[in-house]
Amino acid sequence: MHQHTPGPWKSQPCYDDSTGTDQVWSPHRKLSIARVYGVDPYEDGWDRAECIANARLITAAPELFGALMMALPYFVQFVEMAEQDDSHKPGEAAKMVQRMTLEVMEDAIAKATTAGETHERT
Secondary structure, eight states, rough: OOOOSOOEEEEEEESSSOOOOOOEETTTEEEEEEEEOOOTTSSSOHHHHHHHHHHHHHHHHHHOOOOOHHHHHHHHHHHHHHHHHHTTOOHHHHHHHHHHHHHHHHHHHHHHHHOOOOOOOO
């Protein structure tokens, strides 16, 4: 299983072109992770604000993934205890939200690992 480049990641504007892109990079490995573009909704120029927002989200990925991995076992335990504990009797709606949240967490982790790999090479 391949591991992602460890964080923290940084982002900065790319100065080698005129597209207004940002580059996400690893300061520890001194390598580029991604070049980030803003979607051009009107085909008349890049959306710089969207580009910056995309770069911030990508830059936060290692920390977000780490937080999710750290929270998952506690949430699993919480859901299991709530389903077995008759004294608090959470409503069915609350149980459904808990199960759905757990599924979303697990799906996000799978997507970020080889277990959920869908990346296609061109």
